[in-house]
Amino acid sequence: MIKRLTNLPIRQKFAVIIIPLIVIILAFDYLQVRYHYLDYSDSVRLNKAIRVGIEINHVVHEIQKERSISSGFLANQGESFGVKLNKQRESTDSTLQQYYNELTNGDLEDLLELHRTDLDQLNAYFDKLSTLRKNIDEHRISSESSIDRFSEINNNALNTVIKLIDETRDKEIAQQIHAIIYFLKSKEFASIERAIGTQAFSRNHIDFTLYNRFTTLVANQNSYLDAFNIIANQESIEYYNQIVSGEEIEEVDRMREVLFANDTLSENPDHWYESSTIKINRLKDVEDYMSDNIQKRTQNIAQTSVRNFWTFLILDVTIGIIAFWLMTTIVTNLLKNVSILEAYTRRISAGDMTKKVVIPTKDELGQYANTFNRMVLEIRKSQFELRKQRDKAKFLYKNIYGVSLVVFENIEQGIFLLDKEFKISKFHSKAMKEIFSNDRIAGENFANFMRPLILPRELEALEMFMRHLFNEDMDEEVVNQLNPIDQVKIHTEQNGIVATKYIRVEFTRIFRKEKIQNIMVSVSDETESILLQQHLNEAEKKKQQETERVLSILKIDPSILRGFLHNSRKMLKSISERYEKNENDEYGELLSFTFDIIHNLKGNAVVIGMELMANKFHEIEDSITALQSKEVRGKDFLAILYEVDEADRMIAEIAEMLYKIINIYKKFPAEGDSVSNIMVIDSLERGAELIAKEEGKTVNLTFDNIDNVVLPEAYIEPFKDMMIQLIRNSVVHGIEAPSVRMSEGKVIMGELLIELSKSDNEMFIRYKDDGRGLDIERIKRQALDKGLVTDTDLKGMEEFEIQSLIFREGFSTADKSGTNAGRGQGMHLVKSILDQYKGAYDITSVDGKSFEMIIKLPVLNVEKGDEE
Amino acid sequence: MKKKLLIVDDSSVMRRTIEKNLADYDLEIIGQAANGVEAVQMVMDKRPDVVTLDITMPEMDGIACLEEIMKINPETKVMIITALADKLTGLIALDKGARGFMYKPVNADDLARSFDKLLKRDGE
Numbered sequence: 006m007i008k009r010l011t012n013l014p015i016r017q018k019f020a021v022i023i024i025p026l027i028v029i030i031l032a033f034d035y036l037q038v039r040y041h042y043l044d045y046s047d048s049v050r051l052n053k054a055i056r057v058g059i060e061i062n063h064v065v066h067e068i069q070k071e072r073s074i075s076s077g078f079l080a081n082q083g084e085s086f087g088v089k090l091n092k093q094r095e096s097t098d099s100t101l102q103q104y105y106n107e108l109t110n111g112d113l114e115d116l117l118e119l120h121r122t123d124l125d126q127l128n129a130y131f132d133k134l135s136t137l138r139k140n141i142d143e144h145r146i147s148s149e150s151s152i153d154r155f156s157e158i159n160n161n162a163l164n165t166v167i168k169l170i171d172e173t174r175d176k177e178i179a180q181q182i183h184a185i186i187y188f189l190k191s192k193e194f195a196s197i198e199r200a201i202g203t204q205a206f207s208r209n210h211i212d213f214t215l216y217n218r219f220t221t222l223v224a225n226q227n228s229y230l231d232a233f234n235i236i237a238n239q240e241s242i243e244y245y246n247q248i249v250s251g252e253e254i255e256e257v258d259r260m261r262e263v264l265f266a267n268d269t270l271s272e273n274p275d276h277w278y279e280s281s282t283i284k285i286n287r288l289k290d291v292e293d294y295m296s297d298n299i300q301k302r303t304q305n306i307a308q309t310s311v312r313n314f315w316t317f318l319i320l321d322v323t324i325g326i327i328a329f330w331l332m333t334t335i336v337t338n339l340l341k342n343v344s345i346l347e348a349y350t351r352r353i354s355a356g357d358m359t360k361k362v363v364i365p366t367k368d369e370l371g372q373y374a375n376t377f378n379r380m381v382l383e384i385r386k387s388q389f390e391l392r393k394q395r396d397k398a399k400f401l402y403k404n405i406y407g408v409s410l411v412v413f414e415n416i417e418q419g420i421f422l423l424d425k426e427f428k429i430s431k432f433h434s435k436a437m438k439e440i441f442s443n444d445r446i447a448g449e450n451f452a453n454f455m456r457p458l459i460l461p462r463e464l465e466a467l468e469m470f471m472r473h474l475f476n477e478d479m480d481e482e483v484v485n486q487l488n489p490i491d492q493v494k495i496h497t498e499q500n501g502i503v504a505t506k507y508i509r510v511e512f513t514r515i516f517r518k519e520k521i522q523n524i525m526v527s528v529s530d531e532t533e534s535i536l537l538q539q540h541l542n543e544a545e546k547k548k549q550q551e552t553e554r555v556l557s558i559l560k561i562d563p564s565i566l567r568g569f570l571h572n573s574r575k576m577l578k579s580i581s582e583r584y585e586k587n588e589n590d591e592y593g594e595l596l597s598f599t600f601d602i603i604h605n606l607k608g609n610a611v612v613i614g615m616e617l618m619a620n621k622f623h624e625i626e627d628s629i630t631a632l633q634s635k636e637v638r639g640k641d642f643l644a645i646l647y648e649v650d651e652a653d654r655m656i657a658e659i660a661e662m663l664y665k666i667i668n669i670y671k672k673f674p675a676e677g678d679s680v681s682n683i684m685v686i687d688s689l690e691r692g693a694e695l696i697a698k699e700e701g702k703t704v705n706l707t708f709d710n711i712d713n714v715v716l717p718e719a720y721i722e723p724f725k726d727m728m729i730q731l732i733r734n735s736v737v738h739g740i741e742a743p744s745v746r747m748s749e750g751k752v753i754m755g756e757l758l759i760e761l762s763k764s765d766n767e768m769f770i771r772y773k774d775d776g777r778g779l780d781i782e783r784i785k786r787q788a789l790d791k792g793l794v795t796d797t798d799l800k801g802m803e804e805f806e807i808q809s810l811i812f813r814e815g816f817s818t819a820d821k822s823g824t825n826a827g828r829g830q831g832m833h834l835v836k837s838i839l840d841q842y843k844g845a846y847d848i849t850s851v852d853g854k855s856f857e858m859i860i861k862l863p864v865l866n867v868e869k870g871d872e873e
Numbered sequence: 874m875k876k877k878l879l880i881v882d883d884s885s886v887m888r889r890t891i892e893k894n895l896a897d898y899d900l901e902i903i904g905q906a907a908n909g910v911e912a913v914q915m916v917m918d919k920r921p922d923v924v925t926l927d928i929t930m931p932e933m934d935g936i937a938c939l940e941e942i943m944k945i946n947p948e949t950k951v952m953i954i955t956a957l958a959d960k961l962t963g964l965i966a967l968d969k970g971a972r973g974f975m976y977k978p979v980n981a982d983d984l985a986r987s988f989d990k991l992l993k994r995d996g997e
Binding site for chain 2: 462463465466469470473478479480482483484486487488489491
């Protein structure tokens with residue numbers, strides 16, 4: 006109930022308070038007004054009643070007189086009072102007429118209405134007067150009866166008066182009315198006393214009955230008078246005492262004593278009547294005085310009441326109007342202020358704080374409004390602050406965050422933050438997507454993210470590494486040295502295409518409040534640079550290979566190399582020739598032919614130390630082996646042919662290179678002799694070893710004194726060419742097969758010696774082997790076979806001359822034609838070089854033991870000068 | 874009070890290099906060990922504050938040695954100095970309680986910087 010009341014809107018709350026108040030005030034006012042109105046109407050009514058009562062009392066007074074006169078008239082049988090009676094009857098009728106007139110007065114309607122029955126009854130009694138008078142005139146009624154009849158009328162009249170006036174709210178008036186009533190009763194008894202006295206004096210005696218009646222009358226009269234004296238106000242009593250006194254009153258008392266004391270009466274009844282009438286008139290005066298007083302009083306009361314009524318009415322209405330005005334003014338003002346505040350708060354809540362709330366009153370609402378304005382001012386200040394902050398934030402966003410985002414959009418590096426759970430931050434640079442070909446980046450655990458991209462061992466290390474990165478106790482630099490994905494190869498997949506990338510991932514701690522908050526990770530795609538590096542490395546390697554190739558060429562005896570290259574090209578060419586002739590598509594046979602050649606070439610390459618070509622031939626061998634297991638078709642063989650062609654090209658390149666190198670040496674025949682010597686020695690050693698291997702022999706080439714004698718640049722090539730021919734000759738012809746050497750008690754390894762020495766103008770080259778020596782008979786035979794000499798020639802030749810035949814062009818003692826000997830080139834080359842350089846030679850051959858050749862070359866003048 | 878340093882490396886050249894480079898430091902070199910077993914014995918006997926530790930060593934490798942050192946005194950500051958390129962092993966060393974890490978060959982500047990950090994951390 007109370008909750009419902011407190012929840013009511015203010016308007017209704019006011020109504021709850023004000024409406025009962027107004028009702029109470031109105032009720033109170035109504036009671037007040039009604040009270041005064043009742044007083045007024047009561048007074049007015051009483052006043053009217055007293056007016057009617059006075060008229061009735063006038064009638065009663067006249068009837069009282071008529072009763073006495075009638076009594077006297079009947080008592081002496083009409084002898085006296087005849088004239089008086091008629092006069093009195095006129096007087097009675099006159100007052101009666103006045104009474105009736107009064108009743109017709111319009112303003113008495115309500116009173117007449119109220120007392121209709123009583124007044125009708127009274128009027129009926131008054132109507133009886135004429136019948137009574139008629140009986141009196143005809144003496145058909147006794148004096149006593151007439152008194153009773155008259156008294157009956159009077160009694161009724163008095164009762165009517167009592168009924169009329171005995172209704173008032175005023176105590177004082179009620180008391181005085183009762184006083185009047187007692188007085189009227191007493192007066193009536195006094196009047197009856199006058200009548201009986203008149204009767205008795207008229208008869209000149211008083212009998213016992215009459216006497217008793219008379220005493221009762223006096224007693225009743227006195228008892229009412231006593232009652233009057235008790236309740237009447239002082240004023241009335243004083244007036245009574247003043248009026249009802251004097252000689253006339255005393256005379257009545259004296260005559261009353263006469264009546265009490267004597268049976269026989271001699272007094273004049275007129276005198277009694279006159280005296281009694283004076284007394285009764287005096288009583289009438291008192292009665293009128295009292296009636297008048299009451300009437301004045303009631304009038305007064307009525308006037309007061311009316312005044313009070315109007316005063317209260319006006320006052321009430323005024324107070325009511327003022328109260329209503331005040332209430333409505335205050336309530337309206339309050340409600341207006343409340344609604345102003347309400348509207349204002351609504352505006353505030355809608356965010357409009359541009360205006361102040363204005364409440365003109367200085368009450369709590371006014372103060373509240375002021376407080377509110379201050380509050381709003383504070384809010385506006387804070388808003389202003391906030392706006393400033395927001396603008397600042399906007400500025401920061403635009404200038405820093407915005408820039409960051411732009412950077413993140415455009416930077417080629419992958420950048421993101423890791424949290425303590427190794428999760429990738431929401432914001433990361435756009436490059437991440439491109440680097441990893443992955444959209445799902447934000448929020449992923451970085452280890453999980455990398456799992457499919459790197460090796461398990463790297464992943465394990467990465468997890469450990471990230472843990473240490475977040476460990477405050479670990480130095481960042483120390484940890485970063487152990488970054489396992491500092492540079493890592495990843496395999497990304499996009500649209501089913503797998504790409505290999507090299508990425509560099511760097512980690513930096515981000516601190517906030519001196520705690521590691523995040524790790525900033527930057528990822529850069531270094532694929533291009535690494536591929537470039539690899540490319541460079543390959544190029545470097547290739548260059549190195551080329552150098553090696555050059556070096557390997559340099560290591561090999563040029564004549565051997567030339568022979569190898571020439572032979573290789575010829576053999577490779579034979580493959581393509583065979584292929585072209587292959588009409589029956591017998592690829593199997595062609596393949597085995599090719600294999601034999603390649604295998605042979607590979608062997609040669611290995612022998613001369615041409616690793617590059619050995620490897621290449623090995624590759625071709627592998628390809629052929631792969632084909633041999635299945636049926637070979639033309640296109641399969643074409644692949645082999647392609648490889649063969651490649652090998653041919655390589656050989657051509659080497660040949661070209663060789664040509665260039667030779668040209669370079671020819672162009673720049675200069676210093677660095679010792680280096681040249683070493684190269685020459687190396688080349689010769691290798692050559693000897695290779696030739697021996699090919700021949701199924703082993704040899705040991707020893708150089709003597711070669712460090713001390715430096716070959717001039719010009720002699721390097723000729724020296725090498727000559728030596729290699731001599732070595733070949735020794736290995737092929739001089740050095741015996743190991744089995745032979747073993748049976749002859751020689752060491753299996755053949756000994757070859759080259760010794761250099763120098764005099765002032767000659768250079769000596771001593772070449773020696775421990776082979777079987779020159780076979781003179783075989784030389785002769787060979788020379789004859791080749792048609793170099795005739796029998797006759799031979800007979801005239803010395804041993805040295807026969808030995809020198811080996812230097813002749815077209816001489817070759819080898820039975821078979823191989824790479825190392827047998828093409829009739831070898832020794833002739835030595836002789837032609839010697840001729841070219843104006844050298845000389847000497848040969849010492851010990852049969853079965855050794856072959857020795859000493860070459861003399863002139864020291865070149867230019868060289869000499871250079872050396873010094 | 875001077876901090877006590879133990880140098881553990883199977884190469885005497887390396888040990889001498891470290892010793893020479895740390896000469897300016899307020900450190901008392903209490904010993905040098907050529908393998909893990911020796912090192913553990915020395916740690917037990919002499920209680921060094923700082924240990925430089927190689928990983929690849931005969932008898933007992935650096936990781937096993939580190940574990941033993943940590944068992945003896947977990948407060949020991951161990952600086953791994955290794956030629957081993959494998960980063961996982963390095964991280965395992967950090968896991969086991971190593972406080973510093975350097976790659977061989979060491980130069981004076983790097984060593985100085987690493988020791989500055991190692992000892993400064995200690996002072997904090």
